[in-house]
Amino acid sequence: MKKILLINTNMEKAPYPVPPLGLCMLAVALKGRFEVQIYDGVFDEGKGMPALVHQFNPDFIGFSIRNIDDVVMDRQMVYIDGILEKFIRTVKAITNVPVILGGSGFSIFPAELMKLTGADYGIVGEAETILPELLDRIQNKADTSDIPNLIISKKLEIQRGNGFRHIKPVPDRFSDIDRWIDFTPYMNKGVYSIQTKRGCAHGCIYCTYPLIEGRKFRTRKASDIADEIELAHQRLGNITFEFVDSTFNDPKGHAEEICREIISRKLKVRLRTMGINPRHTSEELFELMVEAGFVQIDATPDSASPRILKSLDKGFELEEIEKMATLIRKFNLPTMWFFLFGGPGEVDDTFRETLDFIDAYINKEDLVYMNAGLRIYPGTPLYSIALAEGRIPAGQSVFHPPVYYYAHGVSKNRLDGMIKAASLTRHNCIPAMETAPSSAMIAEAVESRRLNQLDEPMFRTLLRIRAAWRIVGRI
Ligand code: B12
Incomplete structure (x- = not known):
């Protein structure tokens, strides 16, 4: 059986280290057809990797590229140089086996990363079906030109294949993360990541999620999700499970179903999630979430100015954020709030409107994270706006160094000053720069x-x- 080594190149440990969920899902999909090992670079940062390459002697090597930069305009932490140096160049100096790239960061900038790394192949988006197919074809020296979402070093164009980009349905196999990697270092600070769906049907103008995962929600069965949580909980004991979906409570009804399934099994688990969509919140949802074991959520309305909600195309109204905030307070569900300032149309008044909402609705025990400047990604409506406004010349790459959008109506200094002033009088409001x-x-x-x-x-x-x-x- 041919062997593949999958390498997690993510070394970021803030806000906490995240286990390589995508790679573990691929390992499960490859199992039985290929011998698979995962090298997790989060804590070891590449040190043990050369020895593993020598000892395992793989026929293929896959690198997962998750983070490109940290999307904080004033910090501009760029990860890609470290990934090249510590992982990709080191491996290429040891072996000539075919190198394949993938991951969410890679899926945003595939051509740039293929060029930079000199990799042989790349897969854009999810790869449970495509990676095994690609490896089969490579080992049989067969034609790969009809494989969708594939990019090869000679062409640097994403193959559209049969016209579909995202494969249905979401794989229902368990990722069993802790069986593929050494999970010990995650037990302290980390979480067990779990996906309940793929895709995002929202159109937030700056966001890459629909590009990475597809524009339709594709849900997993609630009973499969609960099975995975139940078994991992039996193996690991006291670990928090974190849902890593674009938004947890979409499409309407799915989150409720998952909670009911967990409640019916009487699992004593700790749950948290990012991305609660204000539109689909209700008293019933919060009741179920608390009963199921949610100990923390993220709320990411980005703004509470009706004008900015519209310009960012958030798809919900201020009244819906107010309703969500009221429910969060009623259930005292610890929440980290995220606001993003400087989008198209931001002016002093719209900043003030968001601040008024924060003062009136957010529990002082909850964190309010204030970021300014929107990372511009290719293929998003914000990219087209930036182009039309002459912020970026046609054809200019926004890959490296990262490029940010800032509204014309309020200068960067003024916005930074307003954020700073807001945080000085509100102990729970933290500018993005000061998060550590x-x-x-x-x-x-x-x-x-x-x-x-x-x-x-x-x-x-x-x-x-x-x-x-x-x-x-x-x-
Ligand atoms: C959930 C999430 C978070 C959660 C993580 C919680 C957790 N427990 O994991 C939180 C909120 C903590 C977070 C934090 C950050 N995040 Co985040 N996050 C995501 C999100 C929404 C999903 C990631 C995920 O788990 N997906 C599910 C798994 C199954 O999918 P996957 O890993 O992509 O794997 C699939 C494919 O990519 C592919 N694949 C993966 N690897 C490989 C390898 C090969 C060889 C192949 C062929 C295929 C392949 O196949 C897999 C299975 O189908 C993505 C956006 C997105 N929709 O992808 C952003 C995203 C990855 N995050 C991003 C960023 C920037 C960050 C932060 C740096 C932000 C910050 N300043 O703090 C931190 C870094 C944290 C860290 N320690 O690394 C960016 C990265 C792009 C960029 N600009 O660099 C993304 C893409 C969002 C964006 N802005 O566009 N994040």
Whole structure:
């Protein structure tokens, strides 16, 4: 049986290390047809990789490229140089076997990354069906020109194949992450990631999710999701399960079904999710989520200005965000809120409208993350807007260095100043630049959690310490 080594090139450990879910799903899809090993670079950062390449002696090597940059305009942390140096160049110096790229970051910039890395093949988007097919064809020296979503080094164009880009349905196999990688280092700070669907039917103008996952929601069966959680919980014990969907509560009814399934099994699990869509929230959904075991959620309305919600094409109204915020407070569900300033049409007044919402509706114990400047990605409506407004010349790559959009109506300095001022009088509002708490603050939070046996999300402990430190002038 031919062998493939799959390499996770993500070394980012903030806000917490994320296990390579996509690679584990591929490993499951390849199992039985190929011998598979995963090298997880998150903690080892490439050190043990050359020895593994020598010892495993693979016939193919696949690199997963997740993060390109951190999408924080004022920090501009770029990951791609480290990925090249620590993983791809190192491997290419050891072996000549075919190299295949994939991953969400890769799927946004496939041609650029093929060129930069000199890889042989790349697959855009999900790869459970396509990767085994590609490997079969390579080993049989067969033609690959009709494989959809494939990009090869000689052409640098994505093959559209039969005209479909995203494969249906979502694989119902379990990813069994902890069986493919050493999960020990994730047990402390990490989570067990789980997908309940693929695709995103929303049209937020800056967002890449529909490009990576497709524009239609494709759901997994609630019973399969609960099975996976139940079995992983039996193996791992006290771990938080995190849903990594574009939005958890879309399409309407699916999230409720998942919660009911978990409740019916009486699983005592800790759950969290990113992406709650205000449109499909209800008292019933929150009740079910709390009963199922949700301990934390992310709310990402981006803005609370009716004008900006429209210009970002969020697909929901201010009243719906207000309803969601009211439910969050009623159920006291710890929430991290995310706002993105500087989109088309942002002016002083629209900033003020969002701030008014924050003051009126958000629990002071909850975190409000304030970012300014929108990362421009190819293929998005924001890219076309930036082009039409002359922000980027036609044909210019936005890959590296990253390019950001900033509204004409308010200067960057002014917006940064308004965010800073807002955060100075609100201990729970944090500018994107300041998200990493100091090690002294973390140490105090850890100690306070231990002494008081706190079970709340870490961000709530940190926010309390931040408020106290503010009062005594320590920050
Ligand atoms: C969930 C998520 C998060 C969660 C993660 C929670 C968790 N437990 O994992 C949170 C909110 C914490 C987060 C944080 C960040 N994220 Co994020 N995140 C996502 C999201 C929505 C889904 C990722 C995911 O798990 N997908 C599910 C798995 C199954 O899919 P997959 O990994 O893509 O794998 C499939 C394919 O890509 C392919 N594939 C994968 N690897 C390979 C390899 C080969 C060889 C092949 C052939 C195919 C292949 O096949 C797989 C199976 O079909 C993506 C956007 C998206 N829709 O993809 C952004 C995304 C990956 N994040 C992004 C970023 C930037 C970040 C942060 C850096 C932001 C920040 N400043 O903090 C951090 C980094 C965190 C870290 N430690 O790495 C960017 C990356 C692009 C970029 N600009 O660099 C994305 C693409 C969003 C965006 N802005 O466009 N994120």
